[in-house]
Amino acid sequence: MNPTDRGMLFGLGVLLLDFLAWRFLKLSQEWARFGIRLTLFLLLSYVLWTAQISPFHVAPWADQPIRHLLAQGLEILWWLQAAQISATILGRIVLPSELHRERLFQDILRAIVFVTAAVAAVGYVLELPLGGLLATSGAMAIIVGLAVQSTLSDVFSGVVLNATQPFQVGDTVTIADIQGRVIDRTWRATTLLNNRGNFVQVPNSAAAKANIVNLSRPPQIHGVTVLIHISPTIRPSVVISALEDAVRSTTEVLVNPKPVITATGIHRKFIEYEILAYVASADKKVATQNEIIDQAHRHLNAHGICLGQEQQGGEFAGEPERLLRHIDMFKSLSAEQIAQLAGAAIRRTFSAGEMIYDVSPDCPDDQRALFIVASGVAVLLAPRDGRDIELRRLAPGDAVGRSSILTGVSAGIRLRALSSASIVRLNKNAITPLLQEFPELAKTMLNDLLEFQSREAEILREITDHETAKEGVFQKLLEGLRRLHGVAHK
Known part of the structure; x- marks a missing residue:
């Protein structure tokens, strides 16, 4: 060879x-x-x-x-x-x-x-x-x-889309009425993965003619929109004020760009309001939208606006009994006992930035009190290294000082008004007669307090000894309750 x-x-x-x-x-x-x-x-x-x-x-x-x-x-x-x-x-x-x-x-x-x-x-x-x-x-x-004229139309449309780059693989987009994450782009079509887990192929010629909204750009700003219909009998300025408080109460909402509340139209049966807010990640959009709706419901009620009712009567406004009923440790009290506490409640209004609650662990017993947000927004702060760290935001129905007023155990935390806020204050002296008259309520209220503390301990830091058994914590708090309120030992 x-x-x-x-x-x-x-x-x-x-x-x-x-x-x-x-x-x-x-x-x-x-x-x-x-x-x-x-x-x-x-x-x-x-x-x-x-x-x-x-x-x-x-x-x-x-x-x-x-x-x-x-x-x-x-x-x-x-x-x-x-x-x-x-x-x-x-x-x-x-x-x-x-x-x-x-x-x-x-x-x-x-x-x-x-x-x-x-x-x-x-x-x-x-x-x-x-x-x-x-x-x-x-x-x-x-x-x-x-x-192959139609196929060529898809091909050249695909070239235009790739040249203009309205989206890339991995972006979440809305093409016409189809929303999903871009999985692939070929000569003929763009493949999206929709929220149901299905692949949707959009021809490039159709995508080039449709309105395209890229939900992933800018990368750190993602809009959240909520539409709410309110009775036209309610003055729009009151509704907008309540919705502004609702947005302030939602922690994931970005301060910049500033959220926008707009009355978009008036109809015979309702006025439509639009809340436009922004979050830093697309993954937070659903949770933030749900939180905005929940906060809007609470703040509208606090302003005397009950959704779906012609007669407006606020859940919290002017009704201290209902406000107290929302506090976990009071849920076992009877209507008469709640009314007794409500009669001793003191209501005050605080301007934005004003300090509402500032209690240290060595606070005198006669200054201990429960502070309940009736309307507006307040922010819970913890002093750390010479500055205040935001723990969470309080909306209508939220309270601080449960452990302090009930057992005399308090943490070094502060509560400051984030907007104009109405606060109901319940002093320690208001609860002492109730516990002395009904000693059996003490254990029930402490169990409710412990249940709340177990959910909030990581945020509020009001129970710091996580290694102690629940029974030991209960006995410690019970001793504090007996000392603070003079409840007889049983």
């Missing part, structure tokens, strides 16, 4: 190895696969040149048909391999890094490279006249274009 025939056989063997590597070698690193295929391509080039077979010249064995066709086949396959390697390298060099996951631009680049390689193979290997070939291919392109 002469060197030329041996070189052809080696070349076929290299091509077989390259096919096996492409078909069966599943490496996690893309560059590892590319390195193997590049090595095989260089080996193929070396074999062909040593066998005196040049892809830039026609095979010289026209009088030996089998050898001639085999040599031409190897030369054409060399051009295709060169196109494959070149497309991969150019894809990394020419395309920006953000487009590496976009299949459309990669496919366009590969198509250009492979067409160029095919034309070169026809010219160098087959020595066919390129002028006639290009004229024939142009006529065929017109015929094929008419046959």
